[in-house]
Amino acid sequence: MPVRSTGFVAKCWAALLSGGLLAMLSPSTAVALPEYSTAEAGNPFVDGWYADPDIAIYDGKYWVFPTASKPYAEQTHLDAFSSTDLIHWTKHSNVLTTADITWAKYAVWAPAPVERDGKYYLYFAANDIQNNSQLGGIGVAVADRPEGPYKDALGKPLISQFHNGAQPIDQDVFIDDDGQAYMYYGGWHHNNVVKLNPDMTSLGTFDDGSTYKEITPENYVEGSYMFKRNGKYYLMWSEGGWTGPDYSVSYAMSDSPTGPFQKIDKVLAQDPAVAKGSGHKTYGGTWSVAGGRYRVGRDLGAKSLLDTNFADFTYDADVTVNSGAGDAGLTFRVTKPSVGPDSYSGYYAGISPSGKVVLGRANGSWTELGTARTSVAPGSTHRMRVTAVGSSIKVFVDDMKTPKISVSDGTYASGANGLRVFNTAASFDNVAIGSAQ
Template sequence: MFVMAYISPLEPTATTRSSIQLWLIFLTKIFVLNHIMGFAMSRPTQTSLINNQHDQIIPDYTTSEAGNPFIEGWYADPDTEIYDSIYWVYPTASYSYEQQTYLDAFSSPDLIKWTKHRNILTTDNVSWAVNAMWAPAPIYRNGKYFLYFGANDIMEDAPEGVVGGIGVAVADKPEGPYVDAIGEPLIGEYHNGAQPIDQDVFIDDVDGQAYIYYGGHSHANVAKLNEDMISIGTFDDGTQFKEITPENYVEGSQMIKRNGIYYFMWSEGVWTGPDYSVSYAMSDTPLGPFKRVAKILEQDDSVARSSGHHGVINIPGTDIWYIVYHRRPLSETDDNHRVLAYDRMYFNEDGTIAPVTMLVKDNFANGEMFNWKTYGGDWFVVDHKLNAAESIGARAFLDTNFADLVFDATISNITGDSGDAGLVFRATDLSTGADEFKGYYAGISPAGVVFLGKADSGTWTSIYEAGIDIFSDVQYRIRITAVGSKISVFVDDLDNAKIVVTDESFTRGATGVGVRYGGATFDSVSVAKP
């Protein structure tokens, strides 16, 4: 609808001013009505919202919907930034100290598809750094991109002449190359017992003051950064480093701000152990005091172990928050085999942070299958779907270990005259071959049958089967719920189960998908606790 009005260019009288005001009110109502109607006609999907101001897709996910880890490779200690509407993640290369001589970065326009930027900073660019290049912290100021990093794992009792600590590098682009800005550590000594590692840099929107939060060995400090961002400032009392150590602090400082509240976050526990986790404190000032509120992220024996050392992403202009962190896959025994993941972080009405749930999903929108291990057959992702080529038997498993679960997926394009495709759960002994495992399998055949059976090292036992409606080119929504010994199988109708049985053969194990004597396509995989 278009409304046109002519307003005299002459000095307005009281009457014309009143007319102008009426026209402005009318036009405002029209704009609001059009905005409401437009919003109603294009409601947001589960996975994205449209930012009308900038015509950008706002990532509104429950987790990394395309799967965690969201990038390939061994990485840890991620920190994040948003530069020109592009999301950036800067992690540690998770190998032995001697191999940690470089830093990579990853960028994405949508938190789904990521581009790898190799060797943005290496020890070749830092004269005093030898190894153990850790936990980069990015920030932008004064037309430059700064990257703060730890190097050399310096100890408090280090011999004279041994150099290490927190350095600062600078670049003209987010992807670098970065070069050492000052030729020596920015913070190269212990202050208040804090090892100079695991820094986060924060610029307060109140006065533009930049702060660096850091610390290992169970002590945390805060210091001011001068305007140049490459030198340490001084507090009003003449000191440069203030201790802010909260209860249970170990390492991994992180500062965020929401609704005027400062949230100091950190990792506690041992980085190799089951107690590694993330906790936080709240304060009205950037200097604290910081009293521990709660733990919000910890390992889940069904999903991953040793979850911690994180960064945070707040989608601009929204209250959508993500925690980006590292964790160790369940099947990995090497301490350095850590991967990057992110999950949604929610705030309660009182401003506290709700515990984070590590969700398991994969819609293959990134065209990858990073967290899957295959046994038999030929597996590949095409058009955001996982495909199993025709074979006698093939399985693809997530690195999970669920007992009670709700397991969802869609299955389509089932091929083979006598073939079937379905979901595998509570599975163990996976490495012995495609058909040689222990666990349950719920499948669908093109002949119009849904069935539940169990495999026990090559021995197949049918438990129950039922009929389903068959359509050409159909996509089936299949759900498994398993709580204790009760197992239910749903197909399309998620209110009424096709199969309900009691069986106690297997209590927990991996989840996956599979085919027998045919092929199929899988999508929208989700595994959760009931």
């Protein structure tokens, strides 16, 4: 979302509150800490594009396991970072890769680390399945050391189907004081809890014989995280539209690890000094999130932009043009945006329901730079990619090796990336921005 920012703000935040980092601070040291405004946080603490972090403490060392924010099809590995002082970090590359997971091909997301009986387990989601006929879901890998290498523990997903409407993503593992392990997971506005058996690679059952217990709290979207403090169970999650300013983290409390969970309040909301929502701002149109996709109604130029300033990059997205005679696609190197069809300075590459691929630039008016044709079925989804390196701009559709359009234009050197429609309605998924290939 970075590339994939669709969840797990809750994960890192809750891990801090549960005692991971706060345990370092006594009341006396806490009041002595210097005051900083939110715009001076000094982040990120490591180089590179990452999202969905989870943390663990193993033998006095702090570990961060994030998602690699690369183009969708290139999210094929996980890195980790370790530190003894939370200041100096060591990168551990490729602690888990799809080369070691026969069923995982891409979209390796949201790692959840946990240690038990001297073994280190790493739970992850892969393949971003959209229905029960697709292969993927939540897997588990195991290693003898925190830095891996982690190997597939099952040869198949641990959870491979939708249960209670929950997409099998965004898992968190929690071991209670009595030794019982639980997994909390789910996207698409549904949250489940399951029991993990002592082997940590199989699912147990509840007293009523069920395996999947839905515990969805009010306004849940995704990214659940569980911790226990002073005998109370705290469930945190991300809510609101992850593309807008209402994206936030809320929490609920319970006397039981399986609920019921009653929402208490928000603990994290937008701070404009840091970001607008998860970095998006819209200009015209009606934007929403449904079924795991970012959607916009028919409009003559609606834009949704990331707060980025890229020069050279590779930019991917799945684009579905639903209706209208126009087109939908990717904007890039955008500055001075406002509401209106061509009310920005920058470039746009789009695809129409008739199969026309177009590339052009805008600056209050439209200048076409190139067109091409491709095969489009009504309502079908197509993978679009734009690579921009200096004045070289290439547009790909479905075939990621041969560009549909290739031009040289150096009018705009850098700016924001985003999505746009022109005289059509559309939906977008698997948006990814990374370094130029």
